[in-house]
Amino acid sequence: MIKDYKVxxxxxxxxxxxxxxxxxxxxxxxxxxxxxxxxxVRPTSEHQYDPMMRxxxxxxxxxxxxxxxxxxVYGRGTKTLTEKKVGDEIEVLAPLGKNLFPENFDYxxxxxxxxxxxxxxxxxxxxxxxxxxxxxxxxxxRKEQLSMLDWIKENDFENNVIIYTEDGSYGKKGLVTRDxxxxxxxxxxxxxxxxxxxxxxKAVDKIAKEIKVPCYASLESKMACGFGICxxxxxxxxxxxSYVRVCYEGPVFDTYKIEL
Amino acid sequence: MxxxxxxxxxxxxxxLFGIKFxxxxxxxxxxxxxxxxxxxxxxxxxxxxAVVVKGxxxxxxxxxxxxxxxxxxxxxxxxxxxxxxxxxxFSKNILPKLRNYDTVIIANVFGEDEEEYLKVGEFLDKTxxxxxxxxNVSCPNVKKGGIAFGSDPETLYNxxxxxxxxxxxxxxxxxxxxxxxxxxxxxxxxxxxxxxxVLINTLLxxxxxxxxxxxxxATKTGGLSGPAILPVAVRMIYQVFEKYGSSxxxxxxxxxxxxxxxxQHFLAGAVAVxxxxxNFYDPYSPLKVIEGLEEHLNKKGYKHILEIVGKAHxxxxx
Numbered sequence: 001m002i003k004d005y006k007v008x009x010x011x012x013x014x015x016x017x018x019x020x021x022x023x024x025x026x027x028x029x030x031x032x033x034x035x036x037x038x039x040x041v042r043p044t045s046e047h048q049y050d051p052m053m054r055x056x057x058x059x060x061x062x063x064x065x066x067x068x069x070x071x072x073v074y075g076r077g078t079k080t081l082t083e084k085k086v087g088d089e090i091e092v093l094a095p096l097g098k099n100l101f102p103e104n105f106d107y108x109x110x111x112x113x114x115x116x117x118x119x120x121x122x123x124x125x126x127x128x129x130x131x132x133x134x135x136x137x138x139x140x141x142r143k144e145q146l147s148m149l150d151w152i153k154e155n156d157f158e159n160n161v162i163i164y165t166e167d168g169s170y171g172k173k174g175l176v177t178r179d180x181x182x183x184x185x186x187x188x189x190x191x192x193x194x195x196x197x198x199x200x201x202k203a204v205d206k207i208a209k210e211i212k213v214p215c216y217a218s219l220e221s222k223m224a225c226g227f228g229i230c231x232x233x234x235x236x237x238x239x240x241x242s243y244v245r246v247c248y249e250g251p252v253f254d255t256y257k258i259e260l
Numbered sequence: 261m262x263x264x265x266x267x268x269x270x271x272x273x274x275x276l277f278g279i280k281f282x283x284x285x286x287x288x289x290x291x292x293x294x295x296x297x298x299x300x301x302x303x304x305x306x307x308x309x310a311v312v313v314k315g316x317x318x319x320x321x322x323x324x325x326x327x328x329x330x331x332x333x334x335x336x337x338x339x340x341x342x343x344x345x346x347x348x349x350f351s352k353n354i355l356p357k358l359r360n361y362d363t364v365i366i367a368n369v370f371g372e373d374e375e376e377y378l379k380v381g382e383f384l385d386k387t388x389x390x391x392x393x394x395x396n397v398s399c400p401n402v403k404k405g406g407i408a409f410g411s412d413p414e415t416l417y418n419x420x421x422x423x424x425x426x427x428x429x430x431x432x433x434x435x436x437x438x439x440x441x442x443x444x445x446x447x448x449x450x451x452x453x454x455x456x457x458v459l460i461n462t463l464l465x466x467x468x469x470x471x472x473x474x475x476x477x478a479t480k481t482g483g484l485s486g487p488a489i490l491p492v493a494v495r496m497i498y499q500v501f502e503k504y505g506s507s508x509x510x511x512x513x514x515x516x517x518x519x520x521x522x523x524q525h526f527l528a529g530a531v532a533v534x535x536x537x538x539n540f541y542d543p544y545s546p547l548k549v550i551e552g553l554e555e556h557l558n559k560k561g562y563k564h565i566l567e568i569v570g571k572a573h574x575x576x577x578x
Contacts (some may be wrong), residue, residue, distance in 0.1 A: 043397035232329035
């Protein structure tokens, strides 16, 4: 069941670039949360309507009873969220998303771009817990956009993550797709899981199809509700030739079945 | 008022169109899908007075391409384009599940032309489990039908009149606010013997991306809803109640999040209210409104919600 929780903020601070980290404690959400689940956070208090809509964020990590959300500050909603202080109460609708990452592969290649890496980070933890082999690609334009670098180090994932920067200021120089083909063909029964900017996911999907490797994308979209009732956050399902809801039929989709 | 609605024992319940409503709080079409997402994931929808399901056409409709929604000051624009699986799929696959809940089910009906409207009406007239029909003649997001039927009183009269001939179920008409004088389209519905009026659908609007220098929605324009439109809805309900309040029940919709918002609709003349956009940002809003209405009646010493319907009209400002 989905619930609207009133939670207390335990941390809300600037990380780097335009990225902030929000943490709050809630035992129920922590117990229910699975990789690819997301939450809808109301940036304002009850009866304040501007900004009005909740914002969808991926659950980036769960540490004991604490939920970690990395968010980029783009507009009025996220700007308002930065003004929240430790101890402030916020409304969080959770856990959301019906279709999560499949687990029937032998090797997982995760490809995250920018803040999209936060849509894959909790999966990394769970894959390690289950002893499933994986590698993660983390790509950004410039070094200061590597907002989850500390998280990677703190969680000893340095050997699992290959970092790419477009300007070469950290890690390998280039796009996440630079070595994707080779990496995806290294192991048998590999699947690519991707989350990030639309253009990046399209490029990843194109390569996956070229080399006939399964590819799943965890999508985001402009959504009003997050639980299937507004029909606003749709994507084209090419098999059914109809629009399906990112929040309810997703957020994870087999890219072979959708029009990215 | 008691001529058209009969109060029952509970302070929020009554009989309207021969249907018993446990309370006057409904969910609005297009803002609650077909009810099952909430019923299966969030709360027991039997607590609601009624569920007005998302607009249904005879044939399935894929709807508009994304981007379909955008936030605006204290509101949002949507351009979903009446995506729906068609009445046959609805009646076979969705309605049987929805009927498990003890609430009134109202089908919002839509057609691209008169023929489709009549086919949908005829089909749903024979569909068990649908208690009433809400005629959608005011959707601003489809190229054909929709608003074209809702802005011209004569066209509207003809459509309502013909639908009344083919259905015995109560027929409510959801009116468009995108007209110069809403009492004219209301009058057409009264004359065509509609059973109720629903005021208001969304207001036509546009939002522009200043960096891309183009409209944000794929269809350019969309329907404005949310708290921003509350005063427009209240004004239109007030105007229509003043003219036709004694002959036709009015259902208020537009900008309601709280009981206080809903009370404005009742005082202006609505006999029931629908919660729309608030379901998105405050999913328990309909339940909070029900609770808040009860509290208000107790606090003010009213025995029944019908005592306040249209009460604002007694205040004369000179």
